[in-house]
Amino acid sequence: MEPFTVQVPESVLSDLADRLSRTRWSRPWDRPGWEDGVDQSYLRDLVAWWQDGFSWRAREAELNRYDHFRAAVRGTVLHFVVVRARRPKGRMPLLLCHGWPSTFYELLPLADRLSQVDVVIPSLPGYGFSDPLDGFRSANRIPALYAGLMTEVLGYSRFGIHGGDIGAMVANRLALERPDLVAGVHVTMPAEPYLEPGTGLTEDEQAFLRDRRISQERGTAYAHLQRTRPATPAHALADSPAGLAAWIVEKWRDWSDCDGRIERRFTKDQLLTTVMLYWVTNTIGTSFRIYRDWALASEDTPQAWPDDDTLIGGVAGAPLPPGRRIEVPAAVALFHVRQPREWAERAYANLQRWSPMPSGGHFAAMEEPDLLADDISEFFSAVER
Structure with a gap:
């Protein structure tokens, strides 16, 4: 057991700054907002703050x-x-x-x-x-x-x-x-x-399972990808900090009690500190392994690996x-x-x-x-x- 200090090499931060400055944005979506994924205008604001307002060294000290x-x-x-x-x-x-x-x-x-x-x-x-x-x-x-x-x-x-x-x-x-x-x-x-x-379920349990199936169809494409083809998004997200932020921040908005206004619950600095802990350690890909191993988010669908006792x-x-x-x-x-x-x-x-x-x-x-x-x-x- 050894004491550990969070201290990211300056070379990693310089590389990040360079990548952020060269972000290649997708063409504007035909339906602005969050319904089809991360809103580009919000992501642009977040990346701008990441470049000019966010201090990783201050977050390290915290x-x-x-x-x-x-x-x-x-x-x-x-x-x-x-x-x-x-x-x-x-x-x-x-x-x-x-x-x-x-x-x-x-x-x-x-x-x-x-x-x-x-x-x-x-x-x-x-x-x-x-x-x-x-x-x-x-x-x-x-x-x-x-x-x-x-x-x-x-x-x-x-x-x-x-x-x-x-x-x-x-x-x-x-x-x-x-x-x-x-x-x-x-x-x-x-x-x-x-x-x-043949287990009998109460009406509340049946309603819960119906709602869960609907929510899975609407919001768990990420989990299906992470448990079946985890290496593919890992390559993209390890290369693009803006892409990594989009992948993570979408869930912090969708899953929080924020009424669609993510900064009602979290500051940009809080969001970016979380993103940075994945970026500076290059661990977004290895974080997907649990999904692959446990076949997450498939409660009511056939198992990806049926009858697998592992x-x-x-x-x-x-x-x-x-x-x-x-x-x-x-x-x-x-x-x-x-x-x-x-x-x-x-x-x-x-x-x-x-x-x-x-x-x-x-x-x-x-x-x-x-x-x-x-x-x-x-x-x-x-x-x-």
Whole structure:
């Protein structure tokens, strides 16, 4: 375990500035706005700010206010942030897990608000400053890597875990696989339950699944590409910073609770800091590996690899194994997608907290950090009693 400082070489920033200055814009779309993808006028404004107003060195200084480390965990080097409790009282530590297209940066507001406990925020393998995993289907190793980070590297014997998006999938799997280590699991995306043939669904569950199929048709072309042909967009996005910004920022607008006005929720600097963490590390392509490995976003469609026992269960692409439920105390905070509680109860044997939130979206840790931090704190305080 070695201390780590975020410090991008000047040559990388100079190359970025050159590429931004030579951005080749597409011909104007025949239907302006966001309906067909990223609005070009907004993207032009964002790139102009990136060139003339955004200071990466200032953002580096902000990131480096936190204690960063890198450590080899079972053969893979992970980057992680540790925020120690201000007044250590023997409270259970928390592991916070980010998703896509996000980074550890999104979760830093939670760490600032959970100051009564130790907080650990790793970067997913292949994201940011964490090394990628080697080998096809290697993403199945992520829960075990996180367990190793907490126990073998940091020395915790038991911990709570929170996750959103892919981070929720990791959290759910780790809770399923290692209930001896995980005292409780808090997520914004419930695990996918296994349904026995002929299982009767409530009206609310049927409506939820219908709506999910519709939303997948409208908004998950990116996921289909990332899980079936990930190398193709990786080549393009690794070469064009404007293209990378378009690919990421579209999701931050579509999935957040911003009413179509992205800067109602995020500043340009926040958006570009996220984009930069992918750009300066050249990790957009390796971030797609989880989609390839887990066949994400195919809940109600035929699996890309049917009957493949290497597909991890309980994530969005595949249900929990038959007869299995997550046994540890569980909590779900609902922001972006509103599953019925009975759907989640099929996956969790001990669902203790169910919190439909009044506002916030997919990036809840940055959109509504107070709401989310309070929910996490109250749940784990109850678990510890």
